[in-house]
Amino acid sequence: MLLKHHIKQSAxxxxxxxxxxxxxxxxxxxxxxxxxxxxxxxxPELSPRKSAAREALEEAGIEGPVSGESIGTYAYEKxxxxxxxxxxxxxxxxxxxxxxxxxxxxxxxxxxxxVRRVDExxxxxxxxxxxxxxxxx
Numbered sequence: 684m685l686l687k688h689h690i691k692q693s694a695x696x697x698x699x700x701x702x703x704x705x706x707x708x709x710x711x712x713x714x715x716x717x718x719x720x721x722x723x724x725x726x727p728e729l730s731p732r733k734s735a736a737r738e739a740l741e742e743a744g745i746e747g748p749v750s751g752e753s754i755g756t757y758a759y760e761k762x763x764x765x766x767x768x769x770x771x772x773x774x775x776x777x778x779x780x781x782x783x784x785x786x787x788x789x790x791x792x793x794x795x796x797x798v799r800r801v802d803e804x805x806x807x808x809x810x811x812x813x814x815x816x817x818x819x820x
Contacts (some may be wrong), residue, residue: 688764693735694722695773696754696810697745698817699791705814707797708775710743711788718790718800721745722768731769739773743789744782747775754816757805770809772817 697708697720709718723738725731736749750772758767778789792800798810 690761690764690766691725691731692722692766692768693725693731693738694720694768694770695735695739695749696720696770696813697739697743697747697773697775698813699775701791705794705817706791707794707810707813708743708745709790709792709797709800713784713787715786715788717802718797720770720801720806722770725769732771735769735771736773740779741783742787744779744785745773745775746777746779747773749773750816754813755809757803757809759803759805768806770806772813 699706710721711717712719721739721742723742726734726737729737731753732749739745754770754772756767756769758765794810794813798807801807801810
């Protein structure tokens with residue numbers, strides 16, 4: 684039996700409140716076929732939290748405070764390996780008009796719609812638990 688290699692990634696769930704409702708920013712994947720959250724390989728010189736913030740800036744053009752603790756993790760298969768993603772919440776306070784990967788689309792959606800649009804089952808679980816985790820946004 685072959686062991687699959689593991690890739691450490693980190694991500695943010697970008698959040699805001701609008702009209703009293705929690706909203707999440709989704710972006711399109713690099714090939715524009717799926718809706719995802721900003722995530723990427725954890726940079727060796729950065730903590731998972733800071734690496735997630737960097738991915739959010741590069742992939743979504745957003746900035747804001749990132750939660751001190753992780754919301755949780757999820758895993759998915761990619762390229763013959765397993766990606767393990769550590770997820771943080773981000774209260775978005777800056778949205779740049781131009782950013783490194785501005786070919787990606789961005790869309791603010793209410794939580795119920797976000798859960799419908801993402802594919803990863805374990806990420807859906809984290810999203811459903813989000814209201815209990817996030818109380819100050």
